[in-house]
Amino acid sequence: MAGAAISLHDVTKRFGQTVAVDGLNLAVEAGTCVGLLGPNGAGKTTTMRLLTAQAIADSGELEVLGYRLPEESKQVRAAVGVVPQRDNLDLELTPRENLETFARLYRVNRKERREAVERALVLAGLTERADASVYALSGGMRRRLLVARGLVHRPSIALLDEPTVGLDPQVRQQLWSLIDELRAEGVTVLMSTHYIEEAERLADTVAIMHRGRVVARGEPTALIREHAGLEVLEVYGSPAHLDEAERFAAEAGHPTRRTGIGLAILHAETGNGLPTGERRSSKLEDAFIVLTGDGPS
């Protein structure tokens, strides 16, 4: 894992009897965007919190930019920008004051602070609402402010925990553009999400988490090819017909998954004599469900 901006080696974190992170191994190379994809409860948020020492691992080794956690956690947090899943903006302050506060907390020099705040306001698209109350901002504006707050000190690593959760498609697209820009500028991005499309669209590599472990990792296209094949055959019909098709596919060695009213047979490009159905290209969602045994949340 030499040269990795972030590395976790055999990391375990328990909450009572629950094992949230279970022997996790993960390395994130500098300048790349890694998507942590997993269903709710997979350990994504705990992993993010471990990287800022807001949760302390029971065992294992964690390093960020060469600093060991939790011993050098303040140094890590100085270089990392965090965008939390939950909106925890200071509602009593204006956007400008929120950014000013965090520029101070992140130790931005007094001389550079005003410029950093102005840049962050531009980033959030809130220059004209800079002195309004945060209460008066829409959900999308608040989310953008939250992202800008985590980047006000120009971090070299951005930890984005479910950055677009609960947002409408338009705002989601705006945030995707922002994350694209971060990648283009060389910022290392570790982003947790349970939106498969988001991981597929933004991440150089995707790590699929399930029950506290990374169960697969690679480029989205490689993961799809390896775990779902090139094509999926979707079969529709009566429950009895689907049961029969499922049995047939299993005997032929094809993984399957139920899709509500239908059955998806994976690796369909290699099959001979498969039931009649609609063929389509495999998606990351197919690989995700094979690996986690769970639908996206």
Next chain:
Amino acid sequence: MVENAQLAPAADAVTPADVRLARGDRVKNRLEFTAVRAVMARDIFVFMHSWRSTTFSAIVEPIAFLLAFGLGIGALISRVRGIHYIQFVGTGVVATTVVFSSAFPAMFSTFVKRKFQQIYEAVLATPVNVDELVTGEVLWISIRASVYSLAPVAVAVAFGLRPGWGVVLVPLIAFLTGIGLASFGVTISAMARTIGNFNYIISGLLTPLVLLAGTYFPVDTLPRWAFYLDELNPLYQCVALVRHAVFGLQLYHDLGHVAGLVFFAIVMWRVAIWRLRPQLID
């Protein structure tokens, strides 16, 4: 939305070694005043929006006590220990003001910021640790309490109090008491499951401490055991010091009172950090 925004370092600039030089090495693991100051700066921003209501609640209630007791009981008892009763109460109510402006906000506001607004979660994602967070919160609350402590003294002056030069020490005494009480408030906030739990502390502990601080009557009128027990009451130490500061210092006794308040402040500050840490760090 993001046009022309250049927040991140250039791609070729980002290597672990460069970042270590640029950012991390500025930060030390020990308690840093820079971080404490940044926490206080946030509080000051909030105060600038809410100073009217904050100041009103911190000052008006103690002054209402002062006027009610001073004028009401004062009509029946003209002097206590040679001091006009309203001046006796005016100097004693400083301790009540400190309680209202330190222990109460420390309990309520830190609970809300931790549980509901999750502000502390956001702050602890920056290079600030729990020690610095608690220290910043406690210092800011104590500074406010020290300023508010002058209000009852000013009212007493309006009713004829002619304080000695030692009156300039009153804000310092209030500040020192405020550190202990604000830390106590943070501790209770960290231990409480709901805001309703504070009722037990306010009614069962803080109100008796205020009443037994010597604010409204001299504590040497209490039974002997209660009088000695009151030595453990930081509000009694505060009231005694304030009266001595206003009417004439008693060096030997006052050093003892200061030592008691310093001890209370340091112990409660460490206890507050100890109790809050597990609520914020998993």
